[in-house]
Amino acid sequence: MTTVTNTAAATTATASKTTTSPSADRAQIAGNFQQFLTLLTTQLKSQNPMDPLDTNQFTQQLVQFASVEQQLKTNDTLSSLLTSAKASTTASAATYVGLDVTADGATQNLTNGSASWTLNPARAAKATVTIKDENGAVVATKAATLQAGAQAFSWDGKNAQGATVPDGSYTISVSAQDASGQGVAVSTEISGTVTAVDVSGSAPVLTVGSASVPLSTVKTIAYK
Numbered sequence: 001m002t003t004v005t006n007t008a009a010a011t012t013a014t015a016s017k018t019t020t021s022p023s024a025d026r027a028q029i030a031g032n033f034q035q036f037l038t039l040l041t042t043q044l045k046s047q048n049p050m051d052p053l054d055t056n057q058f059t060q061q062l063v064q065f066a067s068v069e070q071q072l073k074t075n076d077t078l079s080s081l082l083t084s085a086k087a088s089t090t091a092s093a094a095t096y097v098g099l100d101v102t103a104d105g106a107t108q109n110l111t112n113g114s115a116s117w118t119l120n121p122a123r124a125a126k127a128t129v130t131i132k133d134e135n136g137a138v139v140a141t142k143a144a145t146l147q148a149g150a151q152a153f154s155w156d157g158k159n160a161q162g163a164t165v166p167d168g169s170y171t172i173s174v175s176a177q178d179a180s181g182q183g184v185a186v187s188t189e190i191s192g193t194v195t196a197v198d199v200s201g202s203a204p205v206l207t208v209g210s211a212s213v214p215l216s217t218v219k220t221i222a223y224k
Contacts (some may be wrong), residue, residue, distance in 0.1 A: 015221035027192055054125035093215055096194045100222040101208060106192040107171045113157035117172055120150045125184040127176035131155060134169050146176060146186070152187035169210040189219065 064137040106110040108115045121127070129142045137158045153172075157164050204215040 013093055016202075033088060051220065077208045090127055093197045093199060093206070096215070096218075096221070097197060099211070100115045100191065101206065101218050102191045102195050102220040103190050104187065104207065104208075104217040104219070105211055105213055106173065106188045107169055107211045108213075109168050109192070110155070110157050110165070110167050112167065114154065115157065115170060116152055118150050118156040118191065119144075119146060119153045119174060119186055120185050120189065121146045121148060121186040123148045123178055123184055125176035125178045125186070127174050127184075129153060130173045130175070132173070133165070133173050139170065141163055150189075158167070168201075 026209070033043070102118065106117070108117055113150070119129075126148050127144045127146050130138060130145055131140045133139050140155070141160065142155070144153060155170070155172075157167075159165050171187060174186040174188065176186050178184050190208065190211060190213070192208040194206045194208055196211070198205040198207065205220070206213045206215060
């Protein structure tokens with residue numbers, strides 16, 4: 001009896017220590033489970049009626065095998081659901097190409113001397129808008145009086161010396177204070193046409209001009 005019990009325990013240890021692919025794990029567990037049942041049946045047939053086997057120990061081992069097998073099946077189901085969800089999200093993201101969107105962001109394209117953002121302060125404030133080029137150098141600084149809520153901010157593409165800068169990507173940052181001198185948070189949004197979708201990562205990313213915009217940050221969609 002002792003030899004059979006130790007063999008079953010060794011079988012359990014082997015199954016728990018082996019790290020292989022899910023399909024290999026399932027095959028190994030199925031084989032170990034069948035082997036364990038064979039050993040259990042054989043031992044039950046050969047037991048001494050005067051000294052019966054400890055059924056509790058066998059029951060615990062059966063439960064352990066069943067739990068591992070169920071976990072593998074659950075993992076397979078979750079993997080299938082995730083694959084299906086990603087395929088659905090990818091298909092949905094592809095429909096954004098060619099549409100005009102508004103999304104959270106601070107980087108916008110300057111085209112033909114014109115670029116615009118949407119500023120959304122929590123309350124009325126006086127703000128200083130700093131505009132930087134792709135290298136992070138400050139190009140221009142603009143003063144603005146903001147009302148509470150979303151509003152457009154346009155830039156004519158001129159630097160601090162009044163010269164027109166080249167077209168390209170520019171990023172703004174906003175520092176704002178209310179009438180009492182308290183800081184006011186100002187969110188920034190960009191708008192543009194989606195030209196491409198990157199689905200190589202865990203979540204789709206839209207290309208709007210030269211900016212990369214996560215799909216989750218899109219706030220409005222406009223059909224042409």
